[in-house]
Amino acid sequence: MGQRSGAEHRDLSALAPELSQSLLAWWEIHGRKDPALKPWMFTKDGRWPEPHEHLNVLECWIAEVMLQQTQLKVVLPYWQGWMKVFPTVDALAAASLEQVRLQWQGLGYYSRARRLHAAAQRLAQGPWPRDLDSWMGLPGIGRTTAGSILSSGFNAPLAILDGNVKRVLARLHAHPRPPAREQVLFWQWSEVLLDPARPRDFNQALMDLGATVCTPRNPDCGRCPWQFCCAAYAAGDPTRWPMTDAPKPLPFQVIGVGVVLNAEGHVLIDQRLDEGLLGGLWEFPGGKQEPGESIEACIERELKEELGIVISVGEELITLDHAYSHKKLRFVVYLCAWVSGDPQPLASQQVRWVSPDQLDTFAFPAANAKMIEALRRSIN
DNA sequence: AAGCCGTGGTC
DNA sequence: TGACCAAGGCT
Numbered sequence: 001m002g003q004r005s006g007a008e009h010r011d012l013s014a015l016a017p018e019l020s021q022s023l024l025a026w027w028e029i030h031g032r033k034d035p036a037l038k039p040w041m042f043t044k045d046g047r048w049p050e051p052h053e054h055l056n057v058l059e060c061w062i063a064e065v066m067l068q069q070t071q072l073k074v075v076l077p078y079w080q081g082w083m084k085v086f087p088t089v090d091a092l093a094a095a096s097l098e099q100v101r102l103q104w105q106g107l108g109y110y111s112r113a114r115r116l117h118a119a120a121q122r123l124a125q126g127p128w129p130r131d132l133d134s135w136m137g138l139p140g141i142g143r144t145t146a147g148s149i150l151s152s153g154f155n156a157p158l159a160i161l162d163g164n165v166k167r168v169l170a171r172l173h174a175h176p177r178p179p180a181r182e183q184v185l186f187w188q189w190s191e192v193l194l195d196p197a198r199p200r201d202f203n204q205a206l207m208d209l210g211a212t213v214c215t216p217r218n219p220d221c222g223r224c225p226w227q228f229c230c231a232a233y234a235a236g237d238p239t240r241w242p243m244t245d246a247p248k249p250l251p252f253q254v255i256g257v258g259v260v261l262n263a264e265g266h267v268l269i270d271q272r273l274d275e276g277l278l279g280g281l282w283e284f285p286g287g288k289q290e291p292g293e294s295i296e297a298c299i300e301r302e303l304k305e306e307l308g309i310v311i312s313v314g315e316e317l318i319t320l321d322h323a324y325s326h327k328k329l330r331f332v333v334y335l336c337a338w339v340s341g342d343p344q345p346l347a348s349q350q351v352r353w354v355s356p357d358q359l360d361t362f363a364f365p366a367a368n369a370k371m372i373e374a375l376r377r378s379i380n
Numbered sequence: 381a382a383g384c385c386g387t388g389g390t391c
Numbered sequence: 392t393g394a395c396c397a398a399g400g401c402t
Contacts (some may be wrong), residue, residue, distance in 0.1 A: 048396085048401065063398085064398070065399095066398090067396070067397090067398040067399090068397090068399045068400070069396090069397055069398085069399055069400090070397065070398080070399095071396090071397050071398085072397090072398075074397085075398085108398090109401090111400085111401085112400085115400085138400095139400095139401095140400070140401090141400080142399060142400050142401085143399095143400095144399060145399070148400095160398075161399095162397090162398045162399070163396075163397055163398070163399080164397085164398065165398090171401080203398095207398060210398090211398085216395075216396065216397090217396095244395095247394085247395085258401090266398075301394090323394095327402080356396095379401085
């Protein structure tokens with residue numbers, strides 16, 4: 001067997017200094033170096049840190065976890081609100097998981113909030129780690145998040161491999177296979193290119209390049225500092241990279257949901273199990289419609305099975321389609337009247353009767369927030 | 381290792 | 392407007 005890798009892609013290690021130099025020169029002018037965009041990346045007096053300076057690692061850690069699969073623009077207001085409510089690791093560790101989830105509400109991937117809380121309780125115990133392995137040992141922190149925290153916070157020479165970096169590298173090499181299948185190779189590329197003298201700036205510059213120039217749809221190659229050695233640019237159509245696997249169609253299901261009111265005008269909600277979809281969030285009870293079943297029958301059956309109650313289904317409140325990352329659901333929501341049975345958490349953590357005014361104090365998924373809005377409209 | 385896990389921006 | 396994608400991690 002010959003040396004496949006040598007034949008398949010260029011070795012850019014010799015070019016690394018030149019690539020870093022051109023990238024950083026671009027970044028000094030066009031990078032997202034704005035305290036209004038990434039406040040955690042700046043010193044207390046509002047400067048971009050010098051190589052020897054450290055940042056507030058708590059701020060970096062919270063930001064990096066929020067930024068997992070989530071755009072900078074979306075994260076910013078959540079980060080600001082979070083730091084106000086949990087300004088220290090002790091404040092976060094001492095908070096209830098309920099408070100933490102309420103603060104996270106709407107950001108998605110809710111296990112991140114639970115793991116952030118668990119990690120805070122470990123970090124509150126002793127000195128904060130400074131090495132990659134210790135950070136990776138904390139819940140919710142993988143190699144990219146750990147590398148980002150340490151390179152941002154301490155200027156540690158650690159590579160990252162997020163969606164931006166994968167796309168830039170895939171194009172730079174015109175790599176013929178989806179990055180997901182070749183993590184080892186892409187990590188090597190990211191490490192080879194990393195500037196050991198300025199890892200903080202280099203990682204930020206690489207992500208800024210991917211987010212603002214080497215974008216998925218319309219890459220602005222005319223402004224790219226790496227155009228001179230980009231294989232995808234040379235091939236004529238950079239958007240052919242990164243290669244992707246054919247997407248699988250999302251399964252579609254109809255969910256019958258009951259907004260159950262009792263004689264006092266209280267509403268029935270349940271808290272989902274911690275694991276799985278929307279773990280730990282509150283919701284209006286319901287479940288999948290079975291083949292041949294009417295939606296009214298579905299709601300009656302689900303509430304009997306999951307809560308042990310008998311209800312009578314009334315008027316339709318709202319119907320809404322909602323796409324998750326791996327399935328599409330249609331929620332058909334009906335107002336219902338409680339008839340008999342004390343609600344039991346047979347398929348959930350807890351069940352509670354609450355007045356509609358209290359709903360704000362529970363963390364709900366986005367789809368349920370729309371149901372609450374419809375409920376308020378129907379009551380008024 | 382491939383599937384699960386949310387939501388909103390963007391075109 | 393539906394489809395793709397985002398500063399990924401976990402199992």
